[in-house]
Amino acid sequence: MTLAKIVSELGRFLIQFLVSTGKVSIFAGQALSYIFRPPFYLREIISNVFNIGYLSIPVVGLTATFTGAALALQIYSGGSRFNATEVVPQIVAIGMVRELGPVLVGLMIAARVTSSIAAELATMKVTEQLDALITLSTNPMKYLVMPRVLAGIITGPILVLVADSLGVFGGFLVSTQSLGFNPNNYILSTVHFLTAADILSSLVKGASFGLIATLMGCYYGLNSNHGAQGVGSATKSSVQAAAVLILAINFLLTALLFTA
Amino acid sequence: MIHFKNIKKSFDNNHVLRDVNLEVARGQSMAIIGGSGTGKSVLIKTVLGLIKPDSGIIIVDGIDVNKSTHDQFLERFGMLFQGGALFDSLPVWKNVAFRLQRGSQKRSKDEAREISIKKLRRVGLGPEIADKYPAELSGGMQKRVSLARAIATDPEIIFFDEPTTGLDPIMSSVINELIREIVVELGVTAMTITHDMTSVMAIADQVAMLHDGKIQWCGSRSKLKDSGNSYVNQFIHGTAKGPIKTLR
Numbered sequence A: 001m002t003l004a005k006i007v008s009e010l011g012r013f014l015i016q017f018l019v020s021t022g023k024v025s026i027f028a029g030q031a032l033s034y035i036f037r038p039p040f041y042l043r044e045i046i047s048n049v050f051n052i053g054y055l056s057i058p059v060v061g062l063t064a065t066f067t068g069a070a071l072a073l074q075i076y077s078g079g080s081r082f083n084a085t086e087v088v089p090q091i092v093a094i095g096m097v098r099e100l101g102p103v104l105v106g107l108m109i110a111a112r113v114t115s116s117i118a119a120e121l122a123t124m125k126v127t128e129q130l131d132a133l134i135t136l137s138t139n140p141m142k143y144l145v146m147p148r149v150l151a152g153i154i155t156g157p158i159l160v161l162v163a164d165s166l167g168v169f170g171g172f173l174v175s176t177q178s179l180g181f182n183p184n185n186y187i188l189s190t191v192h193f194l195t196a197a198d199i200l201s202s203l204v205k206g207a208s209f210g211l212i213a214t215l216m217g218c219y220y221g222l223n224s225n226h227g228a229q230g231v232g233s234a235t236k237s238s239v240q241a242a243a244v245l246i247l248a249i250n251f252l253l254t255a256l257l258f259t260a
Numbered sequence B: 001m002i003h004f005k006n007i008k009k010s011f012d013n014n015h016v017l018r019d020v021n022l023e024v025a026r027g028q029s030m031a032i033i034g035g036s037g038t039g040k041s042v043l044i045k046t047v048l049g050l051i052k053p054d055s056g057i058i059i060v061d062g063i064d065v066n067k068s069t070h071d072q073f074l075e076r077f078g079m080l081f082q083g084g085a086l087f088d089s090l091p092v093w094k095n096v097a098f099r100l101q102r103g104s105q106k107r108s109k110d111e112a113r114e115i116s117i118k119k120l121r122r123v124g125l126g127p128e129i130a131d132k133y134p135a136e137l138s139g140g141m142q143k144r145v146s147l148a149r150a151i152a153t154d155p156e157i158i159f160f161d162e163p164t165t166g167l168d169p170i171m172s173s174v175i176n177e178l179i180r181e182i183v184v185e186l187g188v189t190a191m192t193i194t195h196d197m198t199s200v201m202a203i204a205d206q207v208a209m210l211h212d213g214k215i216q217w218c219g220s221r222s223k224l225k226d227s228g229n230s231y232v233n234q235f236i237h238g239t240a241k242g243p244i245k246t247l248r
């Protein structure tokens, strides 16, 4: 490959990236603006809060518990190299609440929610259900997208709270059962160490990731190509985009919130 | 009245509609015939704004379709999609009553359900399927549910995209009669896409034949037999010889 070709490929990639960023931003703007404009499909919002939030609790809870437990073991073994094993509660707390809780929630809902939204909406497109919706005087952005995105924003922080608490609980369980920590002291150190700002940042991340996960599902679903293959590739692209964006935004938010 | 003026539509290099001109008078039943893939479904979708023509305008009762306020405009229409297009997340009765449960035509839940069951009966379906989901029904039943949804709010203009495809002969004639009744009794303007000549004879006042992106012939049903148009003749007699090419 010649240099010119590489440069032109890079250029094309960059342009495509900018174009799709623009399209996604416009889409996001539209979706969010419908949150404040009637009609509000309350029933849709409630059922999506249930689907996206409540039904994600088991998977989020399990992954967070195991991660918190593993984290405690690692910190203990790492800390023992320079006689600092007593920091386990503090580091588990900060690690779960500031980073791992939100990131786990983000990735789990990207896997569970983004994929199912993309597949569902893409199938609706392929089977002309979107056309039918429009013909029945119902705007798909209001009826399908807004309730999902809003549900994502509402349930993201709640799921993060679940992940944070269960992650800390996982660490607590391992530390008190096999690492010889005193339960009361463990809880006290955790509570004393965590600040309101830590928890708030966690919730902000949760809301952002809920927004990204649902938005990507809707965007790729509604813009899918025809046929079963279109549904498949919409689903794949939506999860990829959501996961990458969630990790990137997580980095940005951490930089913004904790390096001041 | 629906007036198509110089409608053109291409998908990349596939020039589907090349220059369609057609008028459908108010209260009239127009049948669109033509080979598979000639753009009949595309033509109907342009009226509803689901597909934007590349050029040309569509006027409905003096209003340019692309300049009208969409939601209000669409409330005057009913559409039976070729593939049914039922919402598979909703039970049958909620599909039929979709418009009756939201927006300006909203009714109480009981009333919506009652109307829905009444419309289902008109397409030959009993109340026992009201709470089933579309995926639990046969293809022909789905088609009829979709038909019930199209007529649920008694719209002024209804499009039927192949209403009898996939139905048995008896059910086909029930549906043909229903379409005829709707036009005659309620004064609805109907555009029906069909391949079924029995259907054409039963429901149409006017017939238009679409081929090669143009309306090749348009006239009243009674003139269909002696139209003198070679496309029409080939189509209604179903012969392989003629101006319409068949690849084999």
Ligand SMILES: Nc1ncnc2c1ncn2[C@@H]1O[C@H](COP(=O)(O)OP(=O)(O)OP(=O)(O)O)[C@@H](O)[C@H]1O
Pocket (backbone or CB within 6 Å): B011, B014, B016, B034, B035, B036, B037, B038, B039, B040, B041, B042, B043, B082
């Ligand atoms: N969304 C689309 N994107 C690309 N091409 C399309 C699209 N919709 C229709 N076409 C093409 O337009 C042509 C006409 O399609 P259309 O569905 O209108 O045919 P039809 O006359 O209704 O045929 P049939 O009787 O088989 O239903 C086809 O060649 C089809 O491939």
Ligand SMILES: [Mg+2]
Pocket (backbone or CB within 6 Å): B040, B041, B042, B082, B161
């Ligand atoms: Mg068709």
